[in-house]
Amino acid sequence: MKTELLYRQDVCQTEFSAQVLGCEEYKDRFAVELDRTCFYPEGGGQPADRGTLDGQPVLHVRESGDRILHLLERPLEVGKQVEGKIDWEFRFCQMQHHTGEHIVSGIAHRLYGADNVGFHMGEEVVTIDLSVELTPDELRRVERLANAVVQQNIPVEETFPDADALKALDYRSKKELEGQVRIITVPQADCCACCGTHVPTTGQIGMIKLLQPQKYKGGIRVNILCGQRALDDYNAKDQSVMDISHQLSAPPAGVAQAVAQLAAQQDVLKLKLAETQDKLFQLMAEGVEKEGTLCLFEEGLATNDLRRFAALLGEKRSGISAVFCRAEDSIFRYAVCCHHIDLRPLCKDWNQALNGRGGGDKALVQGSVRADRKAIEEYFAVL
Numbered sequence: 001m002k003t004e005l006l007y008r009q010d011v012c013q014t015e016f017s018a019q020v021l022g023c024e025e026y027k028d029r030f031a032v033e034l035d036r037t038c039f040y041p042e043g044g045g046q047p048a049d050r051g052t053l054d055g056q057p058v059l060h061v062r063e064s065g066d067r068i069l070h071l072l073e074r075p076l077e078v079g080k081q082v083e084g085k086i087d088w089e090f091r092f093c094q095m096q097h098h099t100g101e102h103i104v105s106g107i108a109h110r111l112y113g114a115d116n117v118g119f120h121m122g123e124e125v126v127t128i129d130l131s132v133e134l135t136p137d138e139l140r141r142v143e144r145l146a147n148a149v150v151q152q153n154i155p156v157e158e159t160f161p162d163a164d165a166l167k168a169l170d171y172r173s174k175k176e177l178e179g180q181v182r183i184i185t186v187p188q189a190d191c192c193a194c195c196g197t198h199v200p201t202t203g204q205i206g207m208i209k210l211l212q213p214q215k216y217k218g219g220i221r222v223n224i225l226c227g228q229r230a231l232d233d234y235n236a237k238d239q240s241v242m243d244i245s246h247q248l249s250a251p252p253a254g255v256a257q258a259v260a261q262l263a264a265q266q267d268v269l270k271l272k273l274a275e276t277q278d279k280l281f282q283l284m285a286e287g288v289e290k291e292g293t294l295c296l297f298e299e300g301l302a303t304n305d306l307r308r309f310a311a312l313l314g315e316k317r318s319g320i321s322a323v324f325c326r327a328e329d330s331i332f333r334y335a336v337c338c339h340h341i342d343l344r345p346l347c348k349d350w351n352q353a354l355n356g357r358g359g360g361d362k363a364l365v366q367g368s369v370r371a372d373r374k375a376i377e378e379y380f381a382v383l
């Protein structure tokens with residue numbers, strides 16, 4: 001006996017009574033077959049319904065041949081009459097997104113010849129892969145037309161054309177299909193073969209929002225949000241803009257400009273900081289012994305600053321000038337300069353002695369060592 005698909009008769013039915021036709025062990029779960037069900041099994045890019053059966057959470061619903069299997073943690077007695085209930089909030093969200101996806105894909109196909117080459121309904125977003133790289137303006141046009149279809153609250157049509165009618169019909173995802181083909185039509189937007197669940201009228205989608213696309217395999221991948229998810233996303237982004245607006249004391253519409261100003265100010269400050277640091281390096285270089293090996297420890301120097309300071313000391317002094325800066329707990333970065341000897345063999349030697357790595361040219365080497373300050377000082381004291 002084949003399971004009666006209640007979601008095909010009334011997509012808005014959420015509760016039902018059914019008889020258990022079979023129950024078998026499936027991996028570490030139990031696969032239950034019913035005489036009728038509201039549970040949509042995973043397929044056609046749409047995830048399985050969630051809900052409860054005889055009070056137990058339904059962990060997954062899958063098709064196996066022409067059977068629909070409800071996976072449960074505990075077995076159900078064959079012949080038992082059970083009550084089922086689907087998670088309507090979840091299902092309605094899937095229906096909104098699935099129908100929204102039809103509208104967007106259909107319009108993108110009609111206007112720009114873009115094929116939907118991939119479709120994924122995830123927990124957070126639904127992604128559509130389009131074969132054509134639409135420009136931002138083209139995407140906005142698709143979005144505007146898609147929302148016009150929503151606002152007109154058009155009934156979504158379901159038909160099962162016979163073989164001849166099907167042959168003559170122009171619809172998306174047309175290919176040789178076995179058995180009866182179900183055609184979903186959203187007038188003005190789409191005509192496509194599909195087995196999923198859809199809202200009865202387009203107005204129930206609420207709204208369709210296309211997020212910023214990414215380039216993907218010669219086309220684009222675009223995330224779509226419908227209904228409550230679109231509103232939630234709007235609220236999250238609105239809050240984010242308000243937070244930035246308060247922190248920058250800028251009006252919400254001017255936050256991008258305010259951030260650009262801040263970045264420009266930061267560039268100026270960085271430049272000033274570098275100039276000040278150079279002056280400080282000059283002064284420090286004046287105050288040290290000009291001969292012999294010098295080993296300095298400085299805090300918080302970036303790699304470039306470390307190098308600049310060592311090079312400056314190397315210009316002013318005849319001996320080896322080593323500058324160390326703590327990077328992590330027992331790691332010190334170093335830059336060492338001397339214009340009067342070849343530093344490379346020495347560098348190799350202290351890398352070995354102090355568990356380090358690095359190198360460079362004859363007069364200036366850079367790297368890091370994993371050793372404590374005392375060991376470094378002792379090494380350089382006898383160099």
Ligand SMILES: [Zn+2]
Nearest residue numbers: 098184194196
């Ligand atoms: Zn569909």
